[in-house]
Amino acid sequence: MRVSFFAGLLAAAASAPSLAQPCPADLGRPFGVLNLFDLTAYLDLFQAGSPVADTAEPIGTLNFFDLAAFLDSYLVGCPLDSDGDRIADIHETGNGVYLGPTATGTDPFNPDSDGDGIIDGDEVFGTVEGLDLPAMGALPVIKDIFIECDWFEGFFIGRERNYRPTADSIARVVASFANAPVPNPAPNPNGIAIHLDYGQGGAFTGGNRIPGEPAFVVFGDQFYQYKADHFDPRRKGYFHYAIFASRHSDDTNRSSGIAEINGDDFMVTMVDYLSTNNQSNTIVHELGHNLGLRHGGFENRNYKPNYNSVMNYRHQFPGVDTNGDSRGDGVLDYSRGLNFDLDESSIFEPDGVIGFPIDFDRDGLIDTLPYALNLNCSGTNTSPCGSNADGACADSSCSVLLDFNDWANINWGRLADTADRRPEQEIATCENEPE
Ligand SMILES: [Zn+2]
Known part of the structure; x- marks a missing residue:
């Protein structure tokens, strides 16, 4: 029979x-x-x-x-699957509430209901290559980001160091993304679920120590060789890949990291200034480059006093400003684009960046007449407009500086089966140690 x-x-x-x-x-x-x-x-x-x-x-x-x-x-025949996401229409209940594979809450006519670049079926069943995303916390109605963190430990810069991300660093990163003002399908709350595999166990055993004690790792062939040796190829297209090392590029470099803009690879290089805040802020900064953000949000213009983001060198280590004085208050966040435009040829101190007076020229007064000054020379330094004789300024011109809503402009990319998640076109090298 x-x-x-x-x-x-x-x-x-x-x-x-x-x-x-x-x-x-x-x-x-x-x-x-x-x-x-x-x-x-x-x-x-x-x-x-x-x-x-x-x-x-x-x-x-x-x-x-x-x-x-x-x-x-x-x-x-098959049950109808209108959007080709491997979930039958009858199971895509469309109400935003995920109960299980037969009541997914997803949209039967949208293969990526939460818009995170990962197809609904992959988040519900795991990928056809066998990557068990649901075991790692993926949900088809909440935006997810996955990162594998591999690290070096050993003898660096004259002493024993372990660059593995700490549980405290990871917790800060997770919290900052959970608080993101980024919508999910209703009735789910705003926020992004970020999952970092640093070898903590359970479903997360991909993050690993990389053997060796290299003085530096070149973000190129050397990085890609480590990735080939230590990254499960089934994760390609789903996970960002990060290496935590002492330095990148060469053995005197003190830059905190390097990343692809609109890509999936980055490094965090804490040299000898490793701390919970420096590490977590730099993870979010480098990941931000992967997500399409630059040191000026939409542009490379750095140090803008009104761009309130850890992408900005002014805020990478101090964190973002929460009281309107344009100085970091230790909070890990991207900009929400709330600050005023700042015209450097006509600065009006009583307005500050969000209606709170700021003494931009640091003369001890809140000037009541507008004046011109280059506010984003470097760090918190200023200079006269157009003056850059000693090359100390990253930007010598005076112009209208703009904030940017980072969170609203994340590049969620598109899923490309086994290929990299996004085209990799540009590399950003990042801030040196805290001042
Ligand atoms: Zn950077």
Whole structure:
């Protein structure tokens, strides 16, 4: 007697849980539709002698009955999956409430309901390559970001150091993203769930110490060799990859990190100024570059007193300003774009950056007449407009400085199966040690 194809394939699926397909005959890409690719995929499995193709009695031999059983299920068809995200429409309940794989709360007509660049089916079932995203906390109705953190420890800069991110650093990063003013499908609250694998155990065993004690790591071939050796390729396209080392580029460099702008790779290099705040702020800063942010938000213009973000060198280590004086108050955050425009050719101190007076020229007074001054020379230093004789200023001109809403402008990219998540075009080198 012939065992039902579905029972057979469900048994096969149980032994290969990574291929959690809702439709048994839907074996080939594109998923969600039955076509000739599924037939080819089945014949490939058949020819390879795969147990997945062994769907009919007698189990243990591949023969005509298996093919007939496959064709039976093929003709029965798949449940409708309008958006091709591997979740049947009848299970995409569209109410934003995730209860389980048969009531996902997702939109049946949007393959990425929460807009985080990860397809709904991958967040519900894990990826077809076998990456178990749900075990790592993914939800299809809350934006998720995944980062693998690999690190060096040993003897650096004259003493024993461990650059592994600490639980305290990670907690600050997680909290700052949880507080993000970034919407999720209703009725879920705002916020981003960020998951950092630094080898803490449970589902997170990908983060690892990299053997060796290199004085520096070049963010190029050397970085990519470490990545090839220590990063599960199934994570490509889903995880950012970060190496925590002493220095990047060369053995005198004191820059805190380096990152791709609109990419998935970065380094955190704390040399000899490692602390919880420096480390967590730098993780968020470098990740910000991956997410498309620059030292001036939308632009490379640095040190803007009204750009209130850890992307800005003024705030990378001190944190963002919470009381309107344009100085860091230890809070880890990106800008929300709330500050006034600041015209350096006509600065009006009573306005400050958000209505609180600021003594920009540090003469001890709140000047009541407008004046011109280059406010984003470097650090908190100022200079006359157009003057940069000694090259001390990152920016010598006087112009209108703009804040930027970082959180609203995160590049969520698009998922590209096994390729990198986004094209990698540009590298940003980041702030030196705190002053
Ligand atoms: Zn930077």
